[in-house]
Amino acid sequence: MPLNPDVVVIGAGAAGLMCALTAGYAGRRVLVLDHAKKPGRKILMSGGGRCNFTNMNTGPGNFFSNNPHFCISALKRYRPEHFLELVERHGIEPVEKAPGQLFCADSSRPILDMLLTECDWAGVEIRLDTRIERIERQGEGMRLSTSAGRIDAGIVVVATGGLSIPTMGATGFGYEIARQFGLQVTETRAALVPFTLTSLWKERASALSGVACQVEVTCNAGHYREPMLFTHRGLSGPAMLQTSSHWQPGDELIVDLLPGTDAYDSLVQARHETPRRQLSTWLAERLPKRLAQALVEWHGSEGILAEQSNRELEAWSERLGQWRIKPAGTEGWRTAEVTLGGIDTSAISSKTFEVKGLPQLRFIGEVLDVTGELGGHNFQWAWSSGVACGQSL
Numbered sequence: 428m429p430l431n432p433d434v435v436v437i438g439a440g441a442a443g444l445m446c447a448l449t450a451g452y453a454g455r456r457v458l459v460l461d462h463a464k465k466p467g468r469k470i471l472m473s474g475g476g477r478c479n480f481t482n483m484n485t486g487p488g489n490f491f492s493n494n495p496h497f498c499i500s501a502l503k504r505y506r507p508e509h510f511l512e513l514v515e516r517h518g519i520e521p522v523e524k525a526p527g528q529l530f531c532a533d534s535s536r537p538i539l540d541m542l543l544t545e546c547d548w549a550g551v552e553i554r555l556d557t558r559i560e561r562i563e564r565q566g567e568g569m570r571l572s573t574s575a576g577r578i579d580a581g582i583v584v585v586a587t588g589g590l591s592i593p594t595m596g597a598t599g600f601g602y603e604i605a606r607q608f609g610l611q612v613t614e615t616r617a618a619l620v621p622f623t624l625t626s627l628w629k630e631r632a633s634a635l636s637g638v639a640c641q642v643e644v645t646c647n648a649g650h651y652r653e654p655m656l657f658t659h660r661g662l663s664g665p666a667m668l669q670t671s672s673h674w675q676p677g678d679e680l681i682v683d684l685l686p687g688t689d690a691y692d693s694l695v696q697a698r699h700e701t702p703r704r705q706l707s708t709w710l711a712e713r714l715p716k717r718l719a720q721a722l723v724e725w726h727g728s729e730g731i732l733a734e735q736s737n738r739e740l741e742a743w744s745e746r747l748g749q750w751r752i753k754p755a756g757t758e759g760w761r762t763a764e765v766t767l768g769g770i771d772t773s774a775i776s777s778k779t780f781e782v783k784g785l786p787q788l789r790f791i792g793e794v795l796d797v798t799g800e801l802g803g804h805n806f807q808w809a810w811s812s813g814v815a816c817g818q819s820l
């Protein structure tokens with residue numbers, strides 16, 4: 428390989444491409460390496476195929492990290508409106524599906540095409556299908572041994588992402604490099620991932636597969652009012668994905684199936700005003716019909732409201748307002764959107780993303796111990812950390 432680049436970026440994903448194009452425009456000779464045959468595969472599959480590419484309300488409070496201040500500087504410098512401006516310059520029409528959450532209209536492809544076009548304009552070279560075998564210090568720079576030969580570079584930026592979806596090229600490579608150079612890696616865990624249930628609850632959820640409703644779910648410090656979805660394996664939907672970032676094995680979820688309603692007061696009032704109405708009808712007016720029917724079957728109390736004692740209404744109020752469910756686990760790396768934990772940021776500069784004391788080695792994006800909530804925050808972190816690092820190269 429004849430080229431001796433100023434910068435090698437490992438990982439042609441969201442953060443790596445953003446860093447590469449920023450450094451390329453600053454006049455650096457940049458080479459991006461990836462072991463996958465195609466770049467940006469997670470971008471393509473993200474947001475249900477429509478890439479939730481940012482969240483206009485992103486702030487440090489949307490991120491989990493042992494060092495909550497670490498993300499502040501980069502998020503402040505390259506904000507959602509900067510990325511939106513880039514997207515609009517490329518003629519991509521954003522669609523706001525929920526407050527602040529911006530998606531592509533039809534497909535994620537235009538976001539990846541935009542990044543690849545910008546890399547091309549910035550003179551960045553991208554080499555795919557290239558295995559990195561070793562990285563070592565070489566004087567003031569770095570030396571890489573790869574399946575395509577030896578490469579000497581001034582600086583190496585590691586942007587290899589997290590562990591989720593190994594079939595899409597995810598590896599723990601970034602963590603291995605960090606450890607090689609004496610950095611700590613905090614415990615990693617699959618997050619933004621559906622919950623699994625076992626035995627009776629698995630059967631019940633499976634029978635309701637496809638049914639969704641708005642809930643309010645609480646687990647430890649996590650508290651989300653979003654839709655929940657029953658699946659063949661358990662519980663999913665934004666409410667459950669968000670909650671998975673707060674959940675530890677053995678924890679119980681408390682689900683309010685009628686958020687914003689005092690179920691007991693409402694039932695007592697309905698019994699007074701419409702005593703001959705079936706309980707199942709009352710439930711079906713507030714919940715998806717299949718779920719309402721299932722609740723009555725599970726708890727065996729069919730009948731009209733007038734037949735329900737205060738005690739029975741209290742029991743219903745608890746079932747609806749505080750459904751307690753203990754997941755057996757999560758679906759794990761196979762379907763998780765992100766990795767909680769990662770490279771400990773205490774040894775990394777929050778301005779340049781260099782390893783303190785070793786400025787020729789940098790880490791950006793999801794490989795770091797910075798993980799966003801659902802809703803476009805993870806991509807915004809990839810863009811912000813990529814730009815901050817790229818500007819400093």
Ligand code: FDA
Nearest residue numbers: 438440441442462473474479588596600792793803805806
């Ligand atoms: P990213 O994973 O994008 O890129 C890492 C790159 O490194 C890959 O190209 C990989 O092949 C390469 N690599 C790994 N190991 C290597 C090795 N050993 N050698 C060479 N190359 C290597 N976020 C969001 O904000 N909005 C959304 O809509 C979604 N949706 C979504 C859906 C699904 C199904 C998933 C799995 C994830 C999301 N996310 C998301 C999360 C988002 O995709 C993620 O946070 C970013 O892609 C992280 O960007 P990075 O560049 O850090 O890693």
